[in-house]
Amino acid sequence: MKDLRDYIAKCEEEGLLHRIKAEVDWDLELSHIAKLNEEKKGPVLLFENVKDYDTPVMTSACTTPEKLSLIMGMPRESNLTQLMEKWVEKGKEKIPPEWVDSADAPCKENIITGDDVDLFKFPVPKFYPLDGGRFWGTSHFVVTKDPETGWVNLGTYRAQLFDKNHVGIQFIKGKHADIMLKKYQALKKPMPVASIVGCDPLLFLMGAARISAFDCEYDIAGSIRGEAVKVVKGETVDLPVPATAEIVMEGEVDAEKFMDEGPFGEYTGYYSGVGTDPRNFIKVNCITHRNNPIFWGTTVGRAVTDTHMTMALTYGSTLWQQLDAMKIPGIKSVYCPPEGSGRFLAIISMKQMYPGHADQVLTAAISTEMGAYGLKTVIVVDEDIDPWDISRVLYALSFRFQPNRSQVIKRGRSTPLDPSLPINARWITGRLLIDATIPYDWDEKPIPVVLDPDVVKKIEARWSELGF
Ligand SMILES: Cc1cc2nc3c(=O)[nH]c(=O)nc-3n(C[C@H](O)[C@H](O)[C@H](O)COP(=O)(O)O)c2cc1C
């Protein structure tokens, strides 16, 4: 899969695409259709007739494991944990991107610079009534480069449309683009950026993934695809952008300039604060796009939508990778439910091999880079329980977990988006570690109730005779 068009074609082939030909307003109507569709776990939507525009808009591209499987190049029936397994495996290798000439890059079919830049020419949706405006960047990612090392980063940071050539950008502290921006600030230079809308959806997953600092998301995408991502140099920025991108917005961010941004209906299902906040913005100097470009957005908002599925896959995989890197034996699988947006709750299945092993896994999870930021509840279960099988997890919580013995509360770094904390005190959170395993060190373990296998076999042979 090379681009968004391949993905749309693949979804159509698989019966997972719905084209909407009736006119739909970009102002709330489009996002609300997408949101209701995502809540029903519906198909990928292609809005072909957006009011005031010729450009179609795609939404709901990642809402189900089926869609994510297509993106990951896995069998359609794969579950999230299986997709994460592939992510963890392939994430160990890197295939750097391959440069192509502008002549071979469809994203250069149209080049708009200077005064001609007008972001209002694109059908940028407004998502929720209390949002501060229209959001250019939801299913997009921002490409930046470290001015010292040349490390290239892809990150998905929401981008609000301000006027014809300015968009707000929210780099939360410590995110990779934020780290880079601080370096440009020290050099007293603006940071060149490119925002990519519409591409091989794997690249969007990469933008939303917590790949380690200094690693380039293009290299990991190459490894998962088994083929280098084709990139071309921006027109006005020295950054690699996907050659087959639908729309590339090029510009710069001055660390010392701010405009009022937000609010935006977050993936927690709440607004992150009250009203607007001063934030950095992109001054747009150039737009390049394919002929008949396709715009792409996602609804965010309350769970479960596209965004939650994306984060369950990418954040969950990162947690698993980082546990792997700690070389703790016995970790069977990891599941970070989309209902918790892949980041507030983690369930880990393990084979216990020594006393205290389960405690080690619990504390390790919150000591990873991923788990040390925002993760609030970690549950470990024995290897006979699949972490994605929630009824089995509830079984372990009911019959193996003992509050007197096997829960610990810690404190740590919170995400400022967590609505369970007061709006002005969101830097520190509690973390609940729950051991729902049978203690390894018990000499006498509970005796399980099992059926007699011979009797079971006999009954199976008589099953239809018994009138079932
Ligand atoms: C739809 C969507 C919107 C997001 N918006 C933001 C945002 O506004 N700011 C932010 O820092 N992270 C946001 N994230 C999370 C980041 O994409 C994620 O943390 C990613 O790891 C950032 O890339 P980085 O690790 O290279 O910094 C968003 C994710 C998604 C899927």
Ligand SMILES: [Mn+2]
């Ligand atoms: Mn990164």
